[in-house]
Amino acid sequence: MQRNVETIHIYHTNDIHSHFDSWPKISRYLHSQRQLHNSTRETCFIFDIGDHVDRSHPFTEGTSGKGNVALLNRAGYDAVTIGNNEGITMSKRALSSLYEGADFDVILCNLSETDGSPPKWLKPYKIYKTANGLRIGVIGATAMYTEFYTKLGWHIGEPRQLVESVAEQIRRSTDIIVCLSHLGVNEDRRLAEESDLIDVILGGHTHHLFPEGEMVNDTLLAATGKFGEYVGHVEIQFDANEKKVIEKKAEVIHVSGLESREEDVQEVNDLIHAGNEALEENVFYTKMPLKQQLFMDSPMSSFFGRAMIEYTGADCAMFNAGIFLGSLEKGWVTKRMVHALLPHPINPCTVTLDGADLLEVHRLSSNETWPETEIKGLGFRGTYMGKMIFERLFRTDDGELFAGNRKVEVGKTYKVATLDMFTFGFFFPSLQQAEIEYHMPELIRDVFIWYGMKRDSRTDLDVRSPHSNRE
Numbered sequence: 465m466q467r468n469v470e471t472i473h474i475y476h477t478n479d480i481h482s483h484f485d486s487w488p489k490i491s492r493y494l495h496s497q498r499q500l501h502n503s504t505r506e507t508c509f510i511f512d513i514g515d516h517v518d519r520s521h522p523f524t525e526g527t528s529g530k531g532n533v534a535l536l537n538r539a540g541y542d543a544v545t546i547g548n549n550e551g552i553t554m555s556k557r558a559l560s561s562l563y564e565g566a567d568f569d570v571i572l573c574n575l576s577e578t579d580g581s582p583p584k585w586l587k588p589y590k591i592y593k594t595a596n597g598l599r600i601g602v603i604g605a606t607a608m609y610t611e612f613y614t615k616l617g618w619h620i621g622e623p624r625q626l627v628e629s630v631a632e633q634i635r636r637s638t639d640i641i642v643c644l645s646h647l648g649v650n651e652d653r654r655l656a657e658e659s660d661l662i663d664v665i666l667g668g669h670t671h672h673l674f675p676e677g678e679m680v681n682d683t684l685l686a687a688t689g690k691f692g693e694y695v696g697h698v699e700i701q702f703d704a705n706e707k708k709v710i711e712k713k714a715e716v717i718h719v720s721g722l723e724s725r726e727e728d729v730q731e732v733n734d735l736i737h738a739g740n741e742a743l744e745e746n747v748f749y750t751k752m753p754l755k756q757q758l759f760m761d762s763p764m765s766s767f768f769g770r771a772m773i774e775y776t777g778a779d780c781a782m783f784n785a786g787i788f789l790g791s792l793e794k795g796w797v798t799k800r801m802v803h804a805l806l807p808h809p810i811n812p813c814t815v816t817l818d819g820a821d822l823l824e825v826h827r828l829s830s831n832e833t834w835p836e837t838e839i840k841g842l843g844f845r846g847t848y849m850g851k852m853i854f855e856r857l858f859r860t861d862d863g864e865l866f867a868g869n870r871k872v873e874v875g876k877t878y879k880v881a882t883l884d885m886f887t888f889g890f891f892f893p894s895l896q897q898a899e900i901e902y903h904m905p906e907l908i909r910d911v912f913i914w915y916g917m918k919r920d921s922r923t924d925l926d927v928r929s930p931h932s933n934r935e
Contacts (some may be wrong), residue, residue, distance in 0.1 A: 467502055470598055471506045473497070474642065476688065476696040478513035478668030481549065482521035482532065483691040484735055485910055486719045488728040491539040493717070497697075498540055501558035507594040508539055513668035514547025514606060517554075517562075519907070520845040521808035522739030522800065529554060529562050531735070536568060543569040544591060545644040547669060551575070551620075552612040553809035553843075555905035560585060571644060574621040575613070581709045589630050591638055598702060603630050603639035603662075606646040612811075615904040623647055624655045631661040633756040640709060642666065656680035663709055664698055674867035677714030687713040694718055696739030743800035748916035750797055756788040758850040759835050764788050768908075769855025771915030773799075776903065778881035779868040782829070786839070786850030787883070787908070797916060806877050806909040810843040810924060811884045816899040820874045825892050826857065826865060834891075842885035852879035875912070883908065 467493040475494055481489075494510055501508040517529045524532055529550070537543065550559060563570050573588035582588065589603045603818040603858060605623035613620040624647070629802060631641055641662050649668040655664060657692065664684045667674075673689035677698070680932050688694040694716040701711040753903050765785055772781040790805050817825065829852040857869050857880075865872040882895075889896035903911075 469710065470594065470596055470702045470704055472594070472598070472600065472640070472700040472702065473506060473508045474525050474664070474696075474698040474700070475508070475513065475730060476513060476666045476686065476698070477516070478646070478666070478688055478689040478696075479515045479547070479671050480512070480518075480692045481515055481690065482518035482524045484521070484535075484720075484732050487694045488602050488731045489719055489722040489724060490695055491535070493695060493722050494539050494541075494721075505595070507598070509542045509581045509592070509600070511642075511644055511666060512536060512541055512544040512600070513644050513666050514545050515549045515668060515830040516544065517550045518548075519549070519553050519809050521736075522743060522803060523735040524805055525738070526739035526742030528558055530565065531738070531801050533563060533566050537566065541568045542592070543571050543602055543604075543644070546562075546570065546575075546606050548607055548609055548612075549809060551606055551618075552609050552616065552904075553907070564732055569602075571602055572606060573603055574605050574623045574626045576609070576619045576621070578617060578619050580619065585711050588626075589634060590768070591634065594879045596704070598640070598704070599638045601631075601634045601641045602644060603634075603641065604644040604646075607648065607651075611900070611902060612904065615902050623650065624651060627655060628659045628661070631659055635661050639702060639707065640664075645669075648672075649685075649830070652685050652687075653680050656683035656685060659683075663700070664712060665852055666696070666698070667790075673716065674714060674715050684712045684714060688716055692719060716904070740800050743798065743803055745799045746796045747799055747913050748797050748920040750792060750794060750916065750920075753794050754755060754792040756791045758785050758848060760785075760851055761853060762788075764791060765853045766855065767847075767915070768912060771911050772812060772908075773855060773879040774918075775914060776812060776879075776881040776910045778814050778879040779870065780878070781853075781855040781881040782825070782857065782886070783883050784850050785835075786846045786848045787844070789846055795802050799913070802909050802913055806907075806912060808843050808845045808908065809903050810908050811902050812906060812908055812911050813882060813884045813887060813900055813902045815880050815882060815887065815895050815901075816877050817880060817894070818874065819872045819878065820897065821894040822867065822872050822878050822880065823865060823874075824894060825880075826872075827856075828892060829854075842888060842890065844885060867883065900932065 522560045570586040572586045592600045646669045649672040652665045652667045659738045665689040671690035678685040688696040703710045753766045769781045867878045887895045
């Protein structure tokens with residue numbers, strides 16, 4: 465019997481993180497490939513695997529992420545799943561309205577309202593049909609940041625179990641199953657080992673790159689690294705007579721090798737300009753310059769330290785000087801200036817520590833190599849750690865450590881305002897096990913603005929309701 469083989473082409477991106485320098489080339493390439501496959505009557509899909517949004521970019525911040533959705537629309541995407549940058553750096557209201565203008569499906573099986581009902585803006589799965597009737601089931605899943613999603617008013621479910629459950633549910637109504645997985649490479653491998661129903665896992669989150677894919681059992685894993693450096697291409701051959709996949713392979717296309725045009729630079733600059741223009745709003749007036757210093761205390765760090773303590777009600781504050789990416793001169797401060805100063809999608813938090821743990825944290829922070837340590841990830845968008853800054857945590861002349869006006873003693877507890885990135889265990893292991901309260905959806909720049917407005921009598925801030933971004 466002669467084979468009746470249908471070819472499916474899937475193009476995919478992941479973890480763009482609002483790095484738009486190559487976006488004009490990516491968008492143009494995706495359009496050209498769709499036209500090519502349409503001309504040969506082969507099916508083509510385009511998917512994004514999450515973290516397309518990153519609020520560190522002024523265009524994303526200025527448009528509340530809706531500018532990213534417009535870019536995905538123009539590039540012709542068929543479906544996306546969300547990453548943690550869409551899921552937990554945006555308020556519930558902002559995420560719920562993010563995709564209102566989307567021309568594509570948002571597919572995600574492990575996020576729901578707290579009562580278990582699915583949000584109106586997403587689908588747990590979608591079954592697409594080709595012109596020849598081939599059925600491709602697409603399932604989406606995102607990483608399980610339970611505390612963060614709970615604080616924002618969402619319920620996040622265990623992703624692998626839910627993906628396997630959905631795959632089992634749709635297996636008889638599909639010919640091919642594809643998972644859009646913002647779970648990370650280790651979770652993808654485990655999913656492939658546990659389930660024999662999924663043909664392809666398109667991955668993200670851990671910024672891993674599979675130049676030619678990776679086979680785990682009979683599942684093909686594909687991923688494109690980060691920041692739009694590559695576009696992924698998966699080709700699936702399906703034998704319609706035998707009703708099975710007979711071949712699947714993956715490759716990546718290095719975006720640097722794609723066609724460049726003179727207007728590309730202007731298009732990227734226009735996005736930056738549009739974002740900055742949207743953020744050009746006065747928020748408070750500072751009567752003195754706030755200078756930043758990377759390796760010592762500064763007027764900027766003192767201002768921010770007081771802001772964190774007053775905002776959270778903590779005894780003291782701890783953060784690194786490297787979070788400040790500039791200084792502020794005397795005069796009006798705009799949202800654009802604060803965004804450039806603190807672009808990080810980092811939340812403030814408070815940790816409650818026993819005196820013994822606080823003494824240990826203070827000791828560890830004196831590590832002489834830390835100030836010049838380069839940091840990548842954890843929400844940090846700067847370069848160097850810088851000096852560890854303490855506000856209202858100090859040693860007296862006789863060597864005793866005080867938090868606020870209280871001596872730090874073993875057996876007593878103290879509340880420390882800090883950055884969420886220090887609770888992940890990479891620098892201070894004891895913080896990972898501490899009692900933690902995350903302040904969400906506020907980012908540290910929201911705290912900075914709130915404090916500046918509170919100090920400035922020219923603003924109309926209601927100081928009784930400081931958490932102006934909360935739902």
